[in-house]
Amino acid sequence: MTAPVIGFIGAGNMATSLIGGMLQKNVKPANLIASDSKPEQCAALERQFQIRTSTDNAVLAAECDVLLLAVKPQVMQDVCRALPRERKPGQLIISIAAGISCVSLENWLGAGTAIVRCMPNTPSLRGQGVSGLYATPAVSEAQREQAESILNAVGISVWLDEEKLIDAVTAVSGSGPAYFFYLIEAMIDAGEKLGLPRDTAERLALFTGLGAADMAVHSDVDVAELRRRVCSPNGTTERAIETFRSQGLPKMVDDAMQACADRAAEMSRELA
Numbered sequence: 001m002t003a004p005v006i007g008f009i010g011a012g013n014m015a016t017s018l019i020g021g022m023l024q025k026n027v028k029p030a031n032l033i034a035s036d037s038k039p040e041q042c043a044a045l046e047r048q049f050q051i052r053t054s055t056d057n058a059v060l061a062a063e064c065d066v067l068l069l070a071v072k073p074q075v076m077q078d079v080c081r082a083l084p085r086e087r088k089p090g091q092l093i094i095s096i097a098a099g100i101s102c103v104s105l106e107n108w109l110g111a112g113t114a115i116v117r118c119m120p121n122t123p124s125l126r127g128q129g130v131s132g133l134y135a136t137p138a139v140s141e142a143q144r145e146q147a148e149s150i151l152n153a154v155g156i157s158v159w160l161d162e163e164k165l166i167d168a169v170t171a172v173s174g175s176g177p178a179y180f181f182y183l184i185e186a187m188i189d190a191g192e193k194l195g196l197p198r199d200t201a202e203r204l205a206l207f208t209g210l211g212a213a214d215m216a217v218h219s220d221v222d223v224a225e226l227r228r229r230v231c232s233p234n235g236t237t238e239r240a241i242e243t244f245r246s247q248g249l250p251k252m253v254d255d256a257m258q259a260c261a262d263r264a265a266e267m268s269r270e271l272a
């Protein structure tokens with residue numbers, strides 16, 4: 001089977017992460033093409049990845065087996081409506097936009113369009129991405145495999161039976177890298193306040209995050225048990241964890257993730 005031609009409409013942060021990750025997984029540059037309304041964005045991608053680009057989204061619509069929509073949610077309607085209704089036969093649409101429903105996409109792209117809605121995240125750039133996927137009934141088994149193989153080239157993916165769970169995936173893993181970056185930022189600031197040089201605090205905090213995540217992913221016990229194993233009775237970690245608990249960290253995380261999912265649902269209504 002010949003490899004599918006995959007086109008990215010919107011060549012920003014997320015497209016760059018996905019393209020970079022796919023190229024590291026032996027996807028050929030000749031099978032990737034990207035379009036962006038900003039010529040400088042196209043030039044940057046050509047320089048970085050040696051892939052073809054265009055400022056005309058319709059070029060991709062005619063040529064690509066898979067069209068991956070990676071523009072901001074607020075411009076998605078205009079981008080979709082401007083695409084020609086006659087596109088490459090058997091084409092699969094993958095949208096990675098937060099808060100844009102499959103019903104809206106189908107309204108804008110044409111009834112019966114095969115659509116996979118996906119929520120990836122930026123660590124895809126390093127092959128460490130996670131994605132949630134939802135397919136409309138028009139998506140064939142072969143197209144599901146096509147979508148899965150694209151996202152699995154840059155990490156792991158999970159299929160969802162209900163579209164609304166994409167908002168929950170957004171709250172956990174789509175937006176999740178920012179939560180960890182924010183925590184690491186706070187740990188660096190606190191480490192510096194405790195007297196460490198900033199670059200030392202940064203290295204310690206970053207590699208602690210990397211080590212903890214790697215250990216948890218490969219552990220046969222759950223993260224709560226791993227946490228308990230760091231906490232010596234009446235020791236130092238216990239004091240820190242008790243401070244997190246008494247100051248309401250679990251509730252804060254719950255509130256933040258609920259706010260994230262609520263915003264995704266709100267966007268689906270606003271941008272329908």
Ligand SMILES: NC(=O)C1=CN([C@@H]2O[C@H](COP(=O)(O)OP(=O)(O)OC[C@H]3O[C@@H](n4cnc5c(N)ncnc54)[C@H](O)[C@@H]3O)[C@@H](O)[C@H]2O)C=CC1
Nearest residue numbers: 010011012013014036037070071072073096097098120121
């Ligand atoms: N940044 C992230 O961590 C994640 C983002 N997403 C979703 O990915 C999508 C893209 O987000 P980012 O990459 O962060 O945004 P971005 O702003 O970095 O990239 C969007 C690109 O689209 C281009 N664009 C705007 N109008 C266009 C048009 N009419 N035709 C072609 N290109 C056009 C812009 O010039 C820009 O380069 C969003 O819908 C977002 O919800 C999903 C998961 C994670």
Ligand SMILES: O=C(O)[C@@H]1CCC=N1
Nearest residue numbers: 097098170174175176
């Ligand atoms: O903040 C956003 O809206 C996008 C979706 C998930 C991550 N970034």
